[in-house]
Amino acid sequence: MESGQRVIYVATAQSLDPEMEHRIALHRARRPETWGLVESPLNLAVTLQQHAAPDVCLLVDCLTLWLSNLIFAGAAAHQAEARQPVDCPVFTGEIKALVDTLPRLPGRVIMVSNEVGWGIVPMAAVSRLFADEQGRTNQRVAAVCDSVTLVAAGLPLKLK
DSSP states (O other), rough: OOOOOOEEEEEOOOOSSHHHHHHEEEEEEEETSEEEEEESSOOOOOOOOOOOOOEEEEEEOHHHHHHHHHHHSSSHHHHHHHTOOOHHHHHHHHHHHHHHGGGGGGEEEEOOOOOTTTTTOSHHHHHHHHHHHHHHHHHHHHHHSSSOOEEEEEEEEEEE
16 A cells, blocks of 8 residues: 555465355455455466556465465375475476566565475475475565565564
């Protein structure tokens, strides 16, 4: 809202169960009615290209759910559980497309993500894949962003 630009909320969540439906409803209730909404559970780079403009602030919430969607949309989750190397074009192609697209977008893009690798190493192979890939994705996205802020306990810490 501080940008003074028209805000479009880019939601990556999918309403697949009652708990997520409840979470999505809470998010909707908190957002100003003036904000636009675009749902993009998988093709985030394409969505950002379609909606970015000099007078628009895109708020992407969040990369964490988006990555989870990618892992389970293709073969990545099955490969991880079978303890095979993950080679899933949907998964790797979408991440590369996002990183390549971000620096070329007009307007402002704010991306929300989580640092999930700060706890214990998960026992399940797909959970380890997710934690590792979320860390790598956050690093790749941060590398092409002008500004990076870590928020812990509600307090912002400017990293870049």
